[in-house]
Amino acid sequence: MIAHLRGRLFSKQPGQAIVEAAGVGYDVTISVPTFTSLPAEGTEVSLHIHTQVREDLIALFGFFDLREKRLFERLITVSGVGPKLAVTILSGLDPDRMIAAIRAQDHATLTRIPGVGKKLAERLSLELRDKMEDMATAPAAAVVSAGPAADDVLSALTNLGYQRPAALKAIETVVEKDKALGEDFDQLFRAALKVIR
Template structure:
């Protein structure tokens, strides 16, 4: 069983990446959060791996951090949720929002994720609520570049100041797109300006 994979990033696609490790290119399915933090083509990356083996396939699912992988593993214990749907669920909401939805039993919010119907949303909220204690600590994915880490720090700071996480993420991304991501303070101030509009 493959537990982690370290190597050079060969290809990067929205739902999978190819990593060259020891001359072998491994296709690894990743959620959006891991995809957005993995780095650029040619860079060395490390992913935690869940190896899914069936009689006809071997599939690798990669995660930037243990918290995300653990949530994935808990999701696939629920009847009707396989690895592909679990990745879709992790991609559908930021991890903190997904955990909050499960904690408060907000099945309606979960049904906004493609592929999650009313019954599946209710099952997720009901079955995972007790299992979430180990996932309460915040974690930054491994292999995140300084600018990605800085962006996450700005988002966390904005959320700690009372901003909505989705609005904070959007503002930080927009500020980065404007070229403001040179220093934490500048990125923070510009993000605050964008949120207050």
């Protein structure tokens, strides 16, 4: 089973990336958040992979963020949710909002995702509500502990298109090395940009 893939990003488009590793081009289905996180074509990329094997097909589903892969693997345990629909669901709502909606049984938010009707929203909440505890985050606390500039830097990075979990991790990483960075927006922003993935 392929669980991880590192190589040159041969090409990318919404929904698909081709990663060349050891002379082989792997066709990987990706979500919109993963697409927006990918580097430029021709550069090295690293993806977490879920491999689906059927009689007539071997399909690779790739995720820039490990948390997104874990969420995908929980979504496909729900009856009626195949890998393609799971990718659509991940593309329609960011992981934090989706986890919150499932845990709160917020069917109205879930039905805004293309392909998710009322019955499927109810099934997602019913089958996954208790399986989301370990995936829920407390982003506000993490940002507050990083210093007064952290909230503005997080907002700036997400406005630039970076995923919130990746932006949070970058901020925490640089503040861990130098606490003073949390006091200054410009310095923290530049430092976070250097380490964000």
